[in-house]
Amino acid sequence: MIAELGLAALWLAAALAVLQLVFGTIFTFKSAEKAEFSQIVRPAAAMQGVLCALSFLILTWLFARTDLSVKLVAMNSHSMKPMIFKIAGTWGNHEGSMLLWVTVMAMAGALIALIERRLPERTMMATLAAQAFVGLGFYAFLLFSSNPFERLDPPALEGMGLNPLLQDIGLAFHPPTLYFGYVGLSVAFSFAVGALLTRQVTPDFARAMRPWVLGAWIFLTVGITAGSYWAYYELGWGGWWFWDPVENASLMPWLAATALLHSVSVLAARDALRAWTIMLGVVAFSMSMVGTFLVRSGILTSVHAFAVDPERGSFLLALLAIYIGGALLVFAVRAGSVTEGERFSLVSREGALVVNNVMLSAILGVVLLGTLYPLLTEAFDVRVSVGPPYFNPVSAIFALPMLLVMAVGPLLRWRHDNAKRIRPELILIAVLGLVTLAGVVAFAGIAVLPTLGIALAVVVIVASVMPLRGRKLRLLPLATWGMVIAHLGIGVSLLGMASETAFTQEKLAAVKVGDTTQVGPWTIKLDRIDPVAGPNWTALEGVLEASYRGGKPVIIDPQSRNFWSPPQETNESALITRWNGQLYAVLGREAGEGRWQLRLWWKPLVTLIWIGGMMVALGGALALIGRVYTDLRRRRVMRKAVERRSEASA
Amino acid sequence: MIRKLSAIVLALVLLAHLAPLAQPAMAQDDLPPAPYAYRQLDDPAQEAKAQALMETLRCLKCQSQSIADSDASMAGDMRSEVRQRIAAGESPEAIRRWLMDRYGDYVSYKPEVSETTWPLFAGPLILLLIAAAVLWRRLGGKRG
Amino acid sequence: MKHWRYFLPLAVFVAFIGVAAWQLTRPRDDFVHSAMIGKEVPAFDLPSAVGDRPGLSTANLKDGKPKLLNIWASWCIPCAAEAPQLARLQEAGATIVGVAIRDRPEDVAAFLDRYGNPYARIGRDDLSKVQLSIGSSGVPETFVVDGNGVIRYQHIGDVRPEDVKLLLSKLEEAKR
Numbered sequence: 001m002i003a004e005l006g007l008a009a010l011w012l013a014a015a016l017a018v019l020q021l022v023f024g025t026i027f028t029f030k031s032a033e034k035a036e037f038s039q040i041v042r043p044a045a046a047m048q049g050v051l052c053a054l055s056f057l058i059l060t061w062l063f064a065r066t067d068l069s070v071k072l073v074a075m076n077s078h079s080m081k082p083m084i085f086k087i088a089g090t091w092g093n094h095e096g097s098m099l100l101w102v103t104v105m106a107m108a109g110a111l112i113a114l115i116e117r118r119l120p121e122r123t124m125m126a127t128l129a130a131q132a133f134v135g136l137g138f139y140a141f142l143l144f145s146s147n148p149f150e151r152l153d154p155p156a157l158e159g160m161g162l163n164p165l166l167q168d169i170g171l172a173f174h175p176p177t178l179y180f181g182y183v184g185l186s187v188a189f190s191f192a193v194g195a196l197l198t199r200q201v202t203p204d205f206a207r208a209m210r211p212w213v214l215g216a217w218i219f220l221t222v223g224i225t226a227g228s229y230w231a232y233y234e235l236g237w238g239g240w241w242f243w244d245p246v247e248n249a250s251l252m253p254w255l256a257a258t259a260l261l262h263s264v265s266v267l268a269a270r271d272a273l274r275a276w277t278i279m280l281g282v283v284a285f286s287m288s289m290v291g292t293f294l295v296r297s298g299i300l301t302s303v304h305a306f307a308v309d310p311e312r313g314s315f316l317l318a319l320l321a322i323y324i325g326g327a328l329l330v331f332a333v334r335a336g337s338v339t340e341g342e343r344f345s346l347v348s349r350e351g352a353l354v355v356n357n358v359m360l361s362a363i364l365g366v367v368l369l370g371t372l373y374p375l376l377t378e379a380f381d382v383r384v385s386v387g388p389p390y391f392n393p394v395s396a397i398f399a400l401p402m403l404l405v406m407a408v409g410p411l412l413r414w415r416h417d418n419a420k421r422i423r424p425e426l427i428l429i430a431v432l433g434l435v436t437l438a439g440v441v442a443f444a445g446i447a448v449l450p451t452l453g454i455a456l457a458v459v460v461i462v463a464s465v466m467p468l469r470g471r472k473l474r475l476l477p478l479a480t481w482g483m484v485i486a487h488l489g490i491g492v493s494l495l496g497m498a499s500e501t502a503f504t505q506e507k508l509a510a511v512k513v514g515d516t517t518q519v520g521p522w523t524i525k526l527d528r529i530d531p532v533a534g535p536n537w538t539a540l541e542g543v544l545e546a547s548y549r550g551g552k553p554v555i556i557d558p559q560s561r562n563f564w565s566p567p568q569e570t571n572e573s574a575l576i577t578r579w580n581g582q583l584y585a586v587l588g589r590e591a592g593e594g595r596w597q598l599r600l601w602w603k604p605l606v607t608l609i610w611i612g613g614m615m616v617a618l619g620g621a622l623a624l625i626g627r628v629y630t631d632l633r634r635r636r637v638m639r640k641a642v643e644r645r646s647e648a649s650a
Numbered sequence: 651m652i653r654k655l656s657a658i659v660l661a662l663v664l665l666a667h668l669a670p671l672a673q674p675a676m677a678q679d680d681l682p683p684a685p686y687a688y689r690q691l692d693d694p695a696q697e698a699k700a701q702a703l704m705e706t707l708r709c710l711k712c713q714s715q716s717i718a719d720s721d722a723s724m725a726g727d728m729r730s731e732v733r734q735r736i737a738a739g740e741s742p743e744a745i746r747r748w749l750m751d752r753y754g755d756y757v758s759y760k761p762e763v764s765e766t767t768w769p770l771f772a773g774p775l776i777l778l779l780i781a782a783a784v785l786w787r788r789l790g791g792k793r794g
Numbered sequence: 795m796k797h798w799r800y801f802l803p804l805a806v807f808v809a810f811i812g813v814a815a816w817q818l819t820r821p822r823d824d825f826v827h828s829a830m831i832g833k834e835v836p837a838f839d840l841p842s843a844v845g846d847r848p849g850l851s852t853a854n855l856k857d858g859k860p861k862l863l864n865i866w867a868s869w870c871i872p873c874a875a876e877a878p879q880l881a882r883l884q885e886a887g888a889t890i891v892g893v894a895i896r897d898r899p900e901d902v903a904a905f906l907d908r909y910g911n912p913y914a915r916i917g918r919d920d921l922s923k924v925q926l927s928i929g930s931s932g933v934p935e936t937f938v939v940d941g942n943g944v945i946r947y948q949h950i951g952d953v954r955p956e957d958v959k960l961l962l963s964k965l966e967e968a969k970r
Contacts (some may be wrong), residue, residue, distance in 0.1 A: 237719040244714045279803065286807070299817050313818055321811050328804040335800045346789040358784050362777045369773040372810065379813055382766050383826070387716070387759025389706045394774050398781070506701070508690050571721070588688060597688050679869045679896040684921045710826050710931035723896060724931070727922035752929035754829045 003070050006058030007149040013051035013106060014139035017132040020044040024129025028197055031122050038121055041128050042113040049110025056103040059148055063090045069155035072096065072148050078159035081167065088172030089161060095148035100176060102138045104183045109135065112187065118204045127194030134186055137319040145315065170230045177223040178250060182288040184216025185253060188260065192281030193327050196334050201274040206267035209281070211628055213264055217257040218620040224250055225613030236571035236586045238601045240609060243391045248371040249291030252364055256284035259360040262353050270414055272341040272350055276357070282331060286324040293320055299375060345416045352409030359402035363395050396449055403456050406487060407463035425466055433459040446502035453498030460491030478626025486619025493612025499605035507600040510591035520602030521549045522583050529596060537563045542587035542596060546576055558587040582606050679723055686733035687726030700733045703742040706759045707749065716759060825950040828929030835943045836927040840917025843894040844902040850891050850917030858941040860968035862888050862961065865925055866934040867895045868905035873934045876952035877909035883958060884912040888965055892916040893924050895933055936961065940968035
């Protein structure tokens with residue numbers, strides 16, 4: 001009964017979305033005659049959010065109780081699973097994850113409908129109509145081809161989802177993180193389409209859109225950073241970014257969102273870059289859809305890895321074509337009539353942001369091209385691989401100048417500035433960069449890209465805190481703090497990447513128990529090999545004594561695990577983290593004559609990669625809090641002013 | 651190992667579907683690995699060369715890994731082959747060529763300008779031109 | 795006023811949708827095809843993988859008679875599945891030579907006892923050297939090699955009953 005209730009809530013929500021779409025559209029084009037229609041759209045959006053939340057809660061409840069009369073639960077869960085994984089199992093499958101997507105999207109729509117009052121009513125209605133339109137595609141997908149509440153008759157005796165390999169906290173919470181990012185971008189998309197339909201691309205529009213872009217961007221940043229670290233320690237070879245199509249699929253929306261975030265700030269502050277911001281709003285969401293499609297359809301990665309359903313792939317492609325194709329068509333027809341807005345000079349904050357935007361878009365273009373190119377050649381039955389040797393240098397062509405501009409940009413004033421005003425800072429930055437460059441070239445003798453990376457990282461780190469100079473730190477707006485910390489994070493992360501690439505030391509050794517080996521500053525002794533047993537695996541555990549420059553030894557125990565259901569061998573790496581880097585140890589197979597394979601890496605400053613990434617996310621969060629707080633205060637002041645005026649007139 | 655990558659890779663994207671882990675395990679041989687599959691060359695300069703090359707060669711049995719990041723035994727055999735050839739004085743590009751003669755462009759992650767791959771290089775060039783044009787129009791041409 | 799450049803993103807997008815749709819509708823070929831078709835088998839000389847069959851060298855492949863070169867292993871499950879088809883090929887007059895990848899003599903012998911032995915010769919390739927040199931990326935694979943040692947055709951994966959005819963005709967072609 002309760003499952004049917006969830007399905008009914010979902011149908012009702014879909015019906016409300018239809019209502020929202022129809023009435024919102026009519027209002028957008030005939031607002032004069034149908035003014036009362038806007039009274040219907042907002043409550044419809046709010047109610048839709050409530051109904052979706054109810055539906056999702058019901059599914060979660062079914063999973064928590066392991067209701068085996070529901071097919072989805074029987075297929076994906078098991079009564080013996082720990083509660084946390086039962087609950088996470090709700091979205092750990094296709095149908096549940098779609099429901100989560102729809103729910104988050106509907107709740108975002110409800111939130112806009114309830115609190116957003118800055119925009120002209122027509123733009124608002126157009127936005128909500130666009131939101132409903134996007135939502136309806138997913139409702140259709142859910143209700144017609146992947147109903148999560150489908151019953152199983154007779155109920156299963158036990159669930160089929162007790163694969164402990166899948167009971168991983170990262171696997172449970174990583175996908176929703178990216179979801180929130182993608183849904184945030186869908187809201188930005190709806191705003192962009194709404195503003196395009198009514199041609200009201202104003203600073204107010206940018207301010208309404210900005211928190212959603214920021215929020216999405218924070219989630220994407222956290223998602224990519226966490227995913228990278230996870231791959232790093234799970235895969236057992238010490239790599240943290242592979243330019244794999246799936247990684248690129250998550251990077252592309254991030255690049256677009258980063259560009260959008262900056263152009264939306266220009267629009268909010270200076271009423272410039274109108275058409276460009278709209279375009280990025282469309283592109284950012286399309287990148288999430290394209291990425292989702294590429295991975296889900298199995299069109300790029302090997303079919304052997306993903307349970308690919310051609311029907312789902314086609315459905316996603318159709319949605320993609322309708323949404324993005326439609327939006328781009330509207331853009332093509334309308335953008336010419338959206339004026340570009342205020343002008344500005346080359347040496348200005350906007351000037352720097354435009355450079356940054358163009359470069360980010362170019363990097364996005366490179367990643368997109370490199371990711372899709374194998375798909376294109378396969379259409380002609382030619383298979384090619386595009387990997388790090390392509391992506392690294394080609395994206396660096398655009399990334400290096402962009403980072404330089406990023407270092408200087410925040411020092412410039414809006415609209416028009418004079419380079420002379422910040423000459424001491426520029427000289428300091430240039431000298432610092434060149435000295436670092438010379439030092440690295442003279443003493444380290446490493447490859448070109450890491451050399452430039454280190455010099456640039458130093459420049460970015462120093463320059464990013466410069467906007468703080470001569471300001472009262474206590475009075476500095478939170479959003480400025482956010483920018484400083486995020487830029488600093490980029491520099492920190494870059495330093496980590498360059499250092500890891502240039503200075504990593506690798507040691508593959510076959511050692512006997514009691515023997516020692518060296519990697520970088522570490523001395524590692526294989527103390528013993530212990531057999532250990534887990535719930536569904538047995539493992540050999542290497543007990544290693546690692547000492548840094550002859551210091552006190554630390555015990556680490558990498559494992560080589562054998563799972564039996566399904567049979568599979570994995571390596572559990574062991575890490576020692578120091579302030580200046582990480583020791584990464586993996587136990588391999590037996591090498592004969594009582595010796596064991598050890599894979600050891602010393603990776604100087606590698607942790608900065610993810611610390612930097614989290615700083616970027618933190619900066620985003622500070623900016624978001626600052627912006628929302630300012631908005632709320634402005635709204636309160638406005639309301640008071642209105643009250644006072646009405647009192648005065650009375 | 652391979653399946654673990656797919657698990658991670660797939661969780662990197664939403665709508666994650668967890669089927670790959672339920673795949674039947676591929677049989678693997680249990681012969682000891684090739685001599686240089688897990689052993690570095692004694693000369694650090696040669697080893698560095700070999701490592702750099704291995705990171706750009708595709709493991710043909712895995713879905714999306716270089717031979718430097720894979721435990722598949724064929725990847726191990728390829729590592730051993732690469733290291734031995736480097737030790738014998740062969741240049742990395744000659745080894746890459748040798749493999750590409752056998753497996754086509756697919757085996758190398760480093761596309762080279764050729765009949766089939768020129769758009770990969772023309773694309774960024776065009777992007778560079780577009781970027782320059784946009785910046786010129788926006789910033790250089792009309793000062794305001 | 796319409797600007798053609800505003801239509802550019804739409805054009806790029808439509809092209810993407812076109813390619814993606816085209817790729818979705820056709821069956822995916824995930825095999826890595828050898829680039830050695832039409833080229834001579836590189837020189838090698840493998841020792842015998844099992845007691846009663848001699849090893850395999852390039853000279854054996856250049857004896858003027860076309861052959862099937864089967865890359866296989868006793869630990870590979872599809873290799874067992876293709877055994878009946880190999881037997882049929884042998885009955886039909888094909889000469890089959892094998893290369894056992896990363897295998898032990900006792901395992902090879904046990905496999906042949908159980909699934910039959912269609913091979914005239916079996917070379918032992920513990921480091922996948924021959925496999926790499928002819929551009930094979932997995933087991934099992936079957937190559938058609940003509941009498942001059944030139945690779946004429948590559949079959950990837952296990953030989954299914956419906957593939958037998960094709961392989962025989964490829965062998966026939968290789969005679970010319």
